[in-house]
Amino acid sequence: MAGTEVISSSENNDQFFEGVEKLIEIWFTPVKHADLRKITRQQWENVLKIVRCEIISFTQSDQVDAYVLSESSMFVSRRRWILKTCGKTTPLRCVRAVLQLAQEAAGHSRVHNVFYSRREFARPAAQLQPHDNFDSEVELLDSFFGDGRAYIMGPEKDCWYLYTLLPLEGTVDALEKEQADDEDISYSGPEPDQTIEILMSDLDPAVMDIFTRATSANAAEATKASGIDKLIPGMVIDDYLFDPCGYSMNGVAKDGCYMTIHITPEPACSYVSFESNVSAASYEALLARVLAAFRPDKFLVTVFATKDSPAADASRQIKKFSSQGVYEQKDAQFCRFSGYDLHYALFAKFPS
Ligand SMILES: C[S@+](CC[C@H](N)C(=O)[O-])C[C@H]1O[C@@H](n2cnc3c(N)ncnc32)[C@H](O)[C@@H]1O
Helix, strand or coil: CCCCCCEECCCCCCEECCCCCEEEEEEECCCCCCCHHHCCHHHHHHHHHHHCCCEEEEEECCCEEEEEECCEEEEEECCEEEEEECCCCCHHHHHHHHHHHHHHCCCCCCEEEEEEEEECCCCHHHCCCCCCCHHHHHHHHHHHHCCEEEEEECCHHHCEEEEEECCCCCHHHHHHHHHHHHHCCCCCCCCCCEEEEEEEEEECHHHHHCCECCCCCCHHHHHHHHCHHHCCCCCEEEEEECCCECEEEEEECCCCCEEEEEEECCHHHCEEEEEECCCCCCCHHHHHHHHHHHCEEEEEEEEEEECCCCCHHHHHHHCCCCHHHCEEEEEEEEEECCCEEEEEEEEEECCC
């Protein structure tokens, strides 16, 4: 597919694929009748050409349209757009086109907030501009959004980059209220929101085998054998098994929650990402289930939660998570943004 480049390593002839994704999430200020789902599939296909990837599957709930892509996933809801792409894709190159479509086709002209994040790539120099370094990514984001802030968390090789807007405390709510009054929508305050992401590397080869065509006949078989279907109950699953290996899935629930998992099983570069906006008072059990399913040697976890989210405390608990002595916490950081708290933590298996 357009963005797929499997590079051969000259050292050991192992196949290399950059599983690490770039993740962009844009929230628009609510406007009566505005809805990003008015953007047609053909229009999204044109946008994704700029990114160098394609739509391979689609599912939806009442609140969210979920696309499995040749390189990861896209989620579209009334006022939130999420694009997560791996390999050598170029998601930031399509932002201008998305902002234009949001205005012209969906009725959204005001950006409420933006989150762009990614882990350090296994091979940063192999990325295409602007993704070959964070400074260029920030420069491009600033050219769209103006008042962004950039953060780098964690130690150099395992660091996690984040760009977000930093409206003054209270401004976002005031803007939303003002907009709601103008539009005659009853304003019920900012929506509680939360996202947990678990980015895992150096995974158990026996688990990774499940995500090859040699072991699993199809995606549904891999989903069941790995226990992915049991991670979060009530999800309608749309899964895809690549040939000869590789796996992607989106899950959508009736209440609007989503989950998404992407797997690069090649032994030289094994990588799995898990993400969901499911709300929970504690993420400890979910994290334990994800780790038991994939058995990574190393993982980093991030939790964003608004102050009124049931997960507001869950993000603090991540700091204490130790998984019965299997993992050691290597680093932890905390940031307070307007309306959101963010926790980042890095874990590695205790040496056996
Ligand atoms: C799209 S998937 C999931 C990537 C994800 N970001 C992750 O967490 O690793 C990538 C895996 O599928 C494999 N693959 C096979 N055919 C592919 C294709 N046509 N496009 C993208 N990946 C493909 C890659 O080698 C890799 O193992």
